[in-house]
Amino acid sequence: MLGPAEVRRLAAELDIRPTKKLGQNFVHDPNTVRKIVAAADLAQDDVVLEVGPGLGSLTLALLPSAAQVIAVEIDPPLAERLPQTVQELDPENAAKLHVVLKDALKVTQEDLPAQPTAIVANLPYNVAVPVVLHLLAELPSLQKGLVMVQAEVADRMAAKPGNKIYGVPSVKLAWYADARKAGSIGKNVFWPAPNVDSGLVSFRRHENLLSTVDRKKLFQIVDAAFAQRRKTLRSALKAWSPNVDEILAKAGVDPQQRGEQLSVIDFIRIAEV
Template sequence: MLGPTEVRRLAEELGIRPTKKLGQNFVHDPNTVRKIVSAASLTEDDVVLEVGPGLGSLTLALLPAAHQVVAVEIDPPLAHRLPQTVREHDPENAGKLHVVLKDAMKVTQEDLPVQPTAIVANLPYNVAVPVVLHLLHELPSLRKGLVMVQAEVADRMAAKPGSKIYGVPSVKLAWYADARKAGPVGRNVFWPAPNVDSGLVAFQRHEKPLSTVDKAKLFKIVDTAFAQRRKTLRAALKSYLPDVDELLGKAGIDPQVRAEQLSVIDFVRIAEV
């Protein structure tokens, strides 16, 4: 495990100053990474995808618990140093690690040496939701995940219909998986400490797709409905669906409700008709 001293030493060796642009806040608390790995419910057969491994704190905790770990890192110095860090701290499991130098938002199946079954990651706050949605779309082998994100984002990702924080991230993640909050994470476990608290979100992919409806069409309806969330569904969707009353009637949806009251299944019914 990497403690505060090791994290700062490695960063100094590489000449790295954590940047907000890349969302770099390195975990330096061993108890936190153990908590994350435990909450991820990994099996010895799981191939874990870690996005943004940074200096390797979480990577070192994942390797003994998984069959293999694929670490996707956008920062070249960090990507090139990670295998050496693992060999120094856990040579027995070093052969399980695969490092991919790539922007996670551009990763496809072809970029990975093995197909992951789980994602476990401390995600950059500014791209957390897009990264999760992109990977669930691109990697059908992903069955489950546990990600650390900004606390407010965690709330939104796991929110249910009827909540004021329920919105686009909630619905789009629900299209792929069942999500739930899996615990808080304080600020003092990071270097540098962020200005906000963090939270864990766990999700399990649906065994079967919710529908064969076109995902792009569904997501467009969701985006449009929440763009004016204070308006009724009829008013919010009218510009995109001129025959909105007829469509909502066929879908069995009350045109006077607001987007935040609809489940992902309700939005699927609208898209289907």
């Protein structure tokens, strides 16, 4: 495991200065990474996708609990050093690691050496939701996930209809999976310490697609419904379709409701009409 001294030593060796642009906040507390792996509920045959492994704190905790770990890293020096770090600290499991130098927002199955079944990651705050949604869309083999994100984002991802923080991330994640909050993480387990706390979000993909409706069409409706949260659906969706009243009537959705009151199933009914 990497503690504070090891993290700083590796960073100094690589001349790494954590950047906000890449969302680099390195975990240096072994108990925190153990907590994340325990919450991920991995099986020994799981192929784990880790996004942004950084210096390897979480990677080292994941390797004994999975069949393989595919680490997707955008920063070349970090990607190059990670296999060496694992070989030095956990040679027994080093062969399980595969490092992919790539932007996670552009990853496809062709970039990966195996089909991942789970994602476990400390995600950069600025791209957390887009990364999760992209990977769920691109990698149908992904069945479950446990991600650490900004606390406010975690709340939004797991929010249910009727909640003030329920919004676009909540609905789009619900299209793919059932999501819930799985814990909170303080600032002091990171280097450098971020300005906000973090939260864990656990999700499991639905066994079957909720609908065969076109996902892009569905997401356009969701985006329109939340573009101006205070507007009713009738007003918010008018730009999306001039026949909004007829569509909502056929879908059995009250036009006076607001987007935050609709479940993903309600949005699906609108898209299907």
